[in-house]
Amino acid sequence: MNFQHLHELLRLELLRRIDQGILTGTKLAQQTKFQQAHISNFLNKKRSLSLEGLDRVLAAQNLTVDQLLPVDLNAGDAGNDADPMETVPVVSSRAAMESAFATASSVIETMQVSASRLQDNRSRPNPKRLHWQRFLAIRVDAQQASAMEPMLGAGTIAVLDRHYNSLAPYRAHQPTLYGVRCGAALLLRFVDFEEGRMILRPYSRAFPIQLMSVGAEESPSDYIVGRVCILLSEL
Known part of the structure; x- marks a missing residue:
């Protein structure tokens, strides 16, 4: 997992919320104080957000990094080496x-x-x-x-x-x-x-x-x- 993957996970989560009708690009722009064009470009993968911008979006949507992280496929049973x-x-x-x-x-x-x-x-x-x-x-x-x-x-x-x-x-x-x-x-x-x-x-x-x-x-x-x-x- 790197910064680029985290950036993409946030974008996908926002799009999921928009698809479900619980968020709009306009509302997100108002919450984060970004220009609507800036938010639109981010959602459409035309530009990236800075670290500060990511923090503002996470705070606006009450999201944490832990909530965005994928399920750990490597979290097998470490105590069972024979058949993890x-x-x-x-x-x-x-x-x-x-x-x-x-x-x-x-x-x-x-x-x-x-x-x-x-x-x-x-x-x-x-x-x-x-x-x-x-x-x-x-x-x-x-x-x-x-x-x-x-x-x-x-x-x-x-x-x-x-x-x-x-x-x-x-x-x-x-x-x-x-x-x-x-x-x-x-x-x-x-x-x-x-x-x-x-x-x-x-x-x-x-x-x-x-x-x-x-x-x-x-x-x-x-x-x-x-x-x-x-x-x-x-x-």
Whole structure:
């Protein structure tokens, strides 16, 4: 974690509050005594805030640095050297798609995963996501599960490796399951790419294949949130 990451965490938290309707750029400018253009440029990543400016924004929103820090993925069981565990935060689909780090306010629950299971995963990151927190999990809802039944059921926890954004098969001759951003939704699908379109394939034959166009200046990795590397189903 460095100053740049902290700066970005604050920006993302402010945008989350604006999206929820509990804050506006105008209100934030009034609270901090900054020009509205200055706040707008900060929220749109066109300029940075000074240390003093960060302090003013934190104070105005009653935020502390501790509240912005991501969940520590290295906080495993230090006393169990044989099989250390790491904490993976379970977040909303939106947070998994849009948030570089899981902040305390975005964590719904946490789960313990063997550190070796996480560390053994190979990465193929989109350079834009290289600084993002690597492993986050979502709890699969009924709509996400419907296309992947019986492979996935509602309530399944899917751990996403957000540093695997490539369509290169993870294992030879086996389809790779991805979390894919499709509009405002996070879909869990097998994915192919042909003639400028992503082909989102369900597991259930009763569910249709979906086609998603990729812009001329975009690549499939811009839409791939991550590879599903672990599935945990409730009994």
